[in-house]
Amino acid sequence: MSTPPARRRQLRTWSPARKQELVQAVSTDSDYGPELLDLASNDYLSLCRHPSLIAAAEAQLRCSGVGAGGSRLVSGSRPVHDQLESELAQWLGREKVLLFPSGFQANLAAVKALANRHTTVVADRLIHHSLLVGVQASGARLRRFVHNDLESLERLLLHCRSEHPDARLLVITESLFSMEGTSPRVHELATICERHGASLLLDEAHALGVLGEEGRGLGFGERRVTMLSGTFGKAFGSGGAFLACNGELGEQLLQESGAFRYTTALAPPLAAAALAALELMRNNPDWGQTLVQRSNTWRDRLVEAGWARPTGSGPILPLLVGEDQQCLNLQRHLELSGLFTAAIRPPTVPEGSARLRLVLHRLLPDETLESLLRALSDDRVS
Known part of the structure; x- marks a missing residue:
């Protein structure tokens, strides 16, 4: 499968050294290969490649x-x-x-x-x-x-x-x-x-x-x-x-x-x-608390961007979308923006409560939140 144009533009912003630096924070489970930033797995402390x-x-x-x-x-x-x-x-x-x-x-x-x-x-x-x-x-x-x-x-x-x-x-x-x-x-x-x-x-x-x-x-x-x-x-x-x-x-x-x-x-x-x-x-007993603090910063910024505050206080941030197809469309749009997320739909969650399950990991790059907010505010997201 060829890489979509939007995806190619995203990749060109990362130098080879930066890609190597991010190796523990990326997913290999997407159609687009190992370059998508992982916002879906449960590898909270980024240890699976340690x-x-x-x-x-x-x-x-x-x-x-x-x-x-x-x-x-x-x-x-x-x-x-x-x-x-x-x-x-x-x-x-x-x-x-x-x-x-x-x-x-x-x-x-x-x-x-x-x-x-x-x-x-x-x-x-x-x-x-x-x-x-x-x-x-x-x-x-x-x-x-x-x-x-x-x-x-x-x-x-x-x-x-x-x-x-x-x-x-x-x-x-x-x-x-x-x-x-x-x-x-x-x-x-x-x-x-x-x-x-x-x-x-x-x-x-x-x-x-x-x-x-x-x-x-x-x-x-x-x-x-x-x-x-x-x-x-x-x-x-x-x-x-x-x-x-x-x-x-x-x-x-x-x-x-x-x-x-x-x-x-x-x-x-x-x-x-x-x-x-x-x-x-x-x-490293502070790893978990640092991740929790970071996740609350993400919650605050998502609220500022007009989204309902994701429930809880840990590294799992459910972004409520509602309708199944709209949630799938948003997941696809985020993939094209370089972010790997999971659309969670019924029967896993009740009807009408489809959501993007955003997960923070210890080694996510600092710029990930800004990339997410830009993608969520894109006019093409419906």
Whole structure:
């Protein structure tokens, strides 16, 4: 495919040295090749191309091979798995961490560990599909509260207790919602769960590395969070996932979770890369807060340009467009301006709320915001 004229003009403004400087901030997923600035992926800390991660993965590749070759309880365990679990547990202040090949798999395991057919699950209306599948697999009853509305949550818990006084209750939410950019007030939410005797599962997939004290998530230090789930495919720049909990729940997962016991272990090179990412986060505890501050500057400027303020305060900025085709047209226009974004449409979001999901990354060039604002103000955008 030939490069459109508008795209060629954009490329000529970048010298070869500048292109090399931006290599960790670009996307390779567009029809136009690797020159589009990435405003779509979840690589929040720009680590997926970091030399330390690549070197760690390569060393482990040569040491252990590409894959683990078996489940953790048969032949798949490697020292790097144990080291990553131990370091993560220490960083998060949890007794036990178990690794999983994917976040979807980890969430299935988490829900099934905390719920069964005698449980009522009370979940935020916008939780990830993997968590909903986990609820279905557990056989639990599902009730859903209004997104991040703690009054709605408390009303539902009171109702559930009146209907089934002795039932197990599990509340499920996320610390950073991937299509909304919003976060709950975790401390208050945990207090409500404690008051009603409910367990709390917190999906930290999009928050870890960015939100909370030194990027350790919004559940850090909150002992009333029963279990945390997290992934390495976002801020960690690698792949795979984990669950973090107390020792008793960790042993239960080890002994009973089919999602852990009966799957090939996380590929050792991915585990090594995640371990390298964790070390970088520890050595740069301000990365997340700096990114949050930058994202709020973007929100302010978008409001000044006439757009509704993107919800939340983290690096995910949903730019509400409304109509599906208009959103697709805007995505295409931004691509022609050198910016790779994602148009999010139903059924991922409700009808009439199509949006551009803008994502900030640590190494985005300073001039990216001005490029975005110019493209959004272009007369050709309809």
